[in-house]
Amino acid sequence: MKHMTEEELIAYREGVAEQRAVISEHLAACKECRAELQRIEAVLAALDTLPVPDPGVDYGRQVWKQIAPRLAEKPGRWWQAWLEPRRLAAAGAVLALVVGAFLVGRISTKHDLGNNAASKEQVRERILVVAVGEHLGHSERMLVELSNAAPSGPKQKEVNISAEQQRAEDLLQENRLYRQTALQEGDAGLASVLDELERVLLDVAHSPEEVTPAQLEAIQKKIEARGILFKVRVVNKELQQRQEASEPTPSQNKTAKGERNKV
């Protein structure tokens, strides 16, 4: 008797076999193929035990809350989404990056053709440095305030963190754009820290507006455990130093990126 191939059995198990009836008939008569199919099913059954976290009954509402401010009045006009204030601010920084790089690229062509590529890269990076530095400063202040928040007395049952939550939501949108820009610019270290910051911002943005002291402590511990404040400070300080340096050499930039990768 010719046995079924692994491919045929997997296709049968996943419901994509072309000759399903033929395979069924064969399985009914062939003990070996049945055993083989059971081994495949055991692996798939084990995979089925992998959990998917429950995002909560209110998840749909949370998603709506997150995206509603970013929706245009009427759908279908993709450019309208870019006219909302939050996106405009962040997109403005990215646009400035591109325009700045273009202009200085042209100027540098006249002065120094040999260093053209290096100059463009430096200017692009300098603009990114200023915008991201400001963003990191805002993020740091919000996280410090949240880390220092405490109930006013032992009897206070809930602490209102809605202001920090709102700021985290705003910062989240900017953070995504800066992270993507950093990646495009090949600054993996900065992108990595921004990615970690994004996780913390997401946690804060998804927290309830009013939290119990225990919940607040849990949020503060999460911030502390990830060491994000330290990383943000280190990167921000480094960005400030780079901003202050009037003529950074390519080798200095390279060293700085390398240092950040170690954070």
Added chain:
Amino acid sequence: MNRMQQNVDSTQAIAESDAIAVERTLAGDRDAYRVLVERHSHNVFRLAYRMTGNRHDAEEVVQEAFLRGYQKLGQFAARSNFGTWVYRIAANYAIDRMRQRQKEDARREVPRTEDQDGMENDPLSRVKDEAPTPERLTQSIELRKQMERALAALSEAERTAFVMRHWEGCGIEEIAAVLKSSSNATKNTVFRAVQKLRQALQPFVETRAQARAMGTEL
């Protein structure tokens, strides 16, 4: 009929059909899109989580999918199933996110720490059993780690094909559209995914089965 009852009826009428909600959204009723978001968010999250493997990326995928869905809703008019459509958008964005994540991870010197959500959602923490044996815990944890590694080792196309077919029950044509591939190539991708998972996991699954038979695991 009082006003409150009218509102309830109105909400129910929107909930009855995605098609109606889409039409209303296109006509300028932005709140009608809320119905679609609230109705499909959980399903899209499940797909996104299984594809990306972490909650952080999954939530980003869900938001982007609904944002892009809204922006492209005009193109949806001829289609019949909003759920399938937004699913496809989410799957496409999840593939982009997985690629981006791989690049980010490859560039990092320090490996990414395990997502805290992963720990929070550890199946072991949900087990109500009062006295799990150490052997059982060890084997379950090891098997889970192996499963996550095996899934992470699949290519984006393999993972997408496996998640959409095995866990989400999507049709081959639907998966092929996401992968921008032919039906036959998609079937092959499903096969390769299962074959790789099997090769990586069968020894662990058999060890656990043997332990069960010997009574060291419940």
